[in-house]
Amino acid sequence: MTDWRAIESRVFMTTGRRLPVVLVRGEGSRVWDDAGKSYLDFFGGPAVTSLGHCHPVVVEALIDQARTLTHVSNVTYSVPQLQLAQLLVEHSCCDRVYFANSGAEANEGAIKLARKWGREKRSGAFEVICAQDAFHGRTLAMLAAGGNDRYREPFAPVMPGFVHVPFDDIDALRAATSERTCAVLLEPVQGEGGVNVPDDDYLPAVRRWCDEQRLLLILDEVQTGIGRCGALFAYELSNIEPDIITLAKGIASGVPLSAFLAKEHCAVFSPGDHGSTYGGNPLATRVGYEVLRYVIENDVPAKVAEDGRYLEQRLRGLEDRLDLVNGARGKGLLWAVALSRDAAQEVVLDCLERGLIVNNVRPNAVRLCPALTVSREELDEGLAILERALAQVGGGAAK
Ligand SMILES: Cc1ncc(COP(=O)(O)O)c(C=O)c1O
Structure with a gap:
């Protein structure tokens, strides 16, 4: 062997x-x-x-799409990408979708969106409040956003623009807010940090604070989304709506695909602001579309x-x-x-x-x-x- x-x-x-x-x-x-x-x-x-x-749904989608059209660039339209985007919009609180390939990449896109929103709509605010013990991926910006020094330190200098507060502590979050803040980035349940579940009133309190201060609430649902926590999106369990959501992991049941979704009011990208060669290609999004349909249709x-x-x-x-x-x-x-x-x-x-x-x-x-x-x-x-x-x-x- x-x-x-x-x-x-x-x-x-x-x-x-x-x-x-x-x-x-x-x-x-x-x-x-x-x-x-x-x-x-x-x-x-x-x-x-x-x-x-x-799963047969994944295997059939892969085979059929591989035979039909595996990859085209985002300079043309492709059907599975738009079918999946439409389904995500119909079943979430968001209005617009962009696809990427990994959780970290989806979060990067979300942070870019929040920074552009801050620049245009909140007098140049750029800082994002994140949680200690959070995990958002391994790119340089996501190491800065994550709440684990061990992952960050070997790669210093750390990208500026992220501040950290204890998870599940609304007072700390309030105290960390300033005119520089444009957004709050949280996992509804911290996954890699140890499966840390906040109090039931934490996310609603964060939502209220973001509304009062006119900050964007970004929920990283890379691990919690697509049914994992017992609702299609974990935010539903708190009866709140984030402004931006990121998804990956379960979205295509093993085929690399991720997405960030935003409400119309903060979907401020314009042509040239973002892009990805593979992001949302027909193969991955066809699988994502079939997986999401299966998850929804079978409750x-x-x-x-x-x-x-x-x-x-x-x-x-x-x-x-x-x-x-x-x-x-x-x-x-x-x-x-x-x-x-x-x-x-x-x-x-x-x-x-x-x-x-x-x-x-x-x-x-x-x-x-x-x-x-x-x-x-x-x-x-x-x-x-x-x-x-x-x-x-x-x-x-x-x-
Ligand atoms: C909540 C969360 N965000 C982001 C990521 C990073 O995803 P990826 O490894 O696909 O970049 C992970 C991975 O574990 C995660 O759990």
Whole structure:
């Protein structure tokens, strides 16, 4: 058997630590390694393969579109791009869409839009208030927007124009606002920061503050959008409407595609302001269109909300039985099990050994973000493995 791990260490740039497994095939919520061992995938890319692996809707769309028209530039019109844009506008609070290829790129576009809006409509304001522990991607501007010094410091000088406040702290956000501020950028639930769920009244309070101060509210729904939290967009759960939304990950269930959406009043780009060679090409947007149609027509968000209630009850139950578990937080099918010590990596490796892929989103938190299509039986199977791993790593101690 080819030693892919040895090849990686010879030819690949090391930018992160991989799990010791080479995955070669996937179907639904399952993946297989190069030795034929199967795993339940509760990581999914992370949170990318929204319809699971190789869903027929995705496969058919890819094949059909590959045979029809894979790529044309944005100097001509193309049908799938406009069909998807139309569907997003019909089902969101926004009026206009632009497509890109990754979450970071969508956020970059959103920040450009906010800066142009600030220049034109708020006397040159350019600063964006962001949250500590936020994650918005790895481009230079998104490192500056993100709330993690570790990602930023090696690449100094940091791009100016971003200020950080504690997440879920409206007073801090108010205090950080000045005449330089043009926008607030937040994740409705912080994903990479550890699945941090704010109080129910936080986002409504942020919305009110933005209205009072005439600031744009940008929600990074790269991880939370397209049904992940039990609504098509997580902002719906707070009964608010952002001015700008960014999407990626689940939007095309594994095919690289992202988007930023804006309300008409802040869609201030004019010709020449933005562009992308691949962004919104027919192949990716056709898949995105079919995925979104599937999610909407099958009311996947309602199914996810129900799964979320079930997961919540099951995960909170773990805390009563296992010393290692110190609570659970999340929404829909995005959850973290909090640990009483930094044992997440051990738990992840133990799960892997037992046939479940999860991730250590923090040293003391294990994230679960299975496919939105995961069955109740698969959830139970994954939870049983997780519980055995937590018991093993925690010394088997039951409370
Ligand atoms: C909320 C959020 N924004 C942005 C990104 C960056 O997306 P990408 O890696 O596609 O650039 C991520 C990735 O994890 C994310 O979770």
